[in-house]
Amino acid sequence: MKIVVLVKEVPDTFGDRKLDLETGLADRAASGPVLDEIGERALEVALSHADKNPGTEVVVVSMAREGSAATIRKGLAMGAASAVQVTDEGLLGADLGLTAEVLAAAVKVTGFDLVIAGNLSTDGSGGVLPAMLAELLDVPAATSLNSVEISDGLVSGERASDGATMRVTAELPAVISVTERLPDARFPNFKGIMAAKKKPFETLSLADLDIDPEDPGAARSIMIGVAEKPPRQAGVKISDEGDAGEQLAEFLMTNRLV
Numbered sequence: 001m002k003i004v005v006l007v008k009e010v011p012d013t014f015g016d017r018k019l020d021l022e023t024g025l026a027d028r029a030a031s032g033p034v035l036d037e038i039g040e041r042a043l044e045v046a047l048s049h050a051d052k053n054p055g056t057e058v059v060v061v062s063m064a065r066e067g068s069a070a071t072i073r074k075g076l077a078m079g080a081a082s083a084v085q086v087t088d089e090g091l092l093g094a095d096l097g098l099t100a101e102v103l104a105a106a107v108k109v110t111g112f113d114l115v116i117a118g119n120l121s122t123d124g125s126g127g128v129l130p131a132m133l134a135e136l137l138d139v140p141a142a143t144s145l146n147s148v149e150i151s152d153g154l155v156s157g158e159r160a161s162d163g164a165t166m167r168v169t170a171e172l173p174a175v176i177s178v179t180e181r182l183p184d185a186r187f188p189n190f191k192g193i194m195a196a197k198k199k200p201f202e203t204l205s206l207a208d209l210d211i212d213p214e215d216p217g218a219a220r221s222i223m224i225g226v227a228e229k230p231p232r233q234a235g236v237k238i239s240d241e242g243d244a245g246e247q248l249a250e251f252l253m254t255n256r257l258v
Helices: 037-052 067-080 096-109 129-137 190-196 242-253
Strands: 001-005 009-010 033-035 057-063 080-088 114-118 141-145 149-151 152-163 166-173 173-180 201-204
Touching: 001 037, 001 096, 001 242, 009 067, 033 037, 033 067, 037 057, 037 114, 037 152, 037 190, 057 067, 057 096, 067 080, 067 096, 067 190, 067 201, 080 096, 114 129, 129 141, 129 173, 141 152, 141 166, 152 173
Parallel strands: 001 057, 001 114, 057 080, 080 201, 114 173, 141 173
Antiparallel strands: 009 033, 149 152, 152 166
8 A cells, every 4th residue: 555645844833934025925934944743643644554554655745845855854754665845946836726736746646545634734724735636636535534544445534523523434545634633743763864864755846747837727826915914902991880781792793793
């Protein structure tokens, strides 16, 4: 079985995260780059299955800037067998549609039985990429899973919904996404870090994938404006002189909160 895990380099969530107001893109120099935690949890699901099932191959795939190789190699140090990185100047500022198209093409080149992704990245927070990827790959999607069980030909898990828990199952090949309810990822040990330096690491361009980022026939989103979030204003203070309830009701109605 070949399991492809989507990983992503993101700005450290414990550092400052800012937008470049001229480009509208994340200022990735504002904090150190790290592998997204939800991607690490997705990788842990794949590696845990591989530990118990010899013959399982785990590949990490990422669309990232040119200098991201060191970050992505952490996936190799954790235990993945190989890595594929798509990097190209034409991907600067790529929207979700182009990102999904690129990742689907890379996954097709790699080959897969199962694709595992996190449900929500900490920088873009789109939350729709796994479903878009499944659509492009023409395979079933089981998203936002709080547990995962992989068997021959099937993948299943539990998904929380309002007031209930659903159990979903999909035939392989398939795409799944996991939530933060899955276990924390393992830490790379020294042996894994040294081994990662010798593992296959393939870099692909848009030309390799036959994708035109400016294809006029493809749906692309366009950012038309960006501005810094205004400073927080002081709230309204209500003093109770017997009419606090009326003041509160008036405030709620004025701000269309009721």
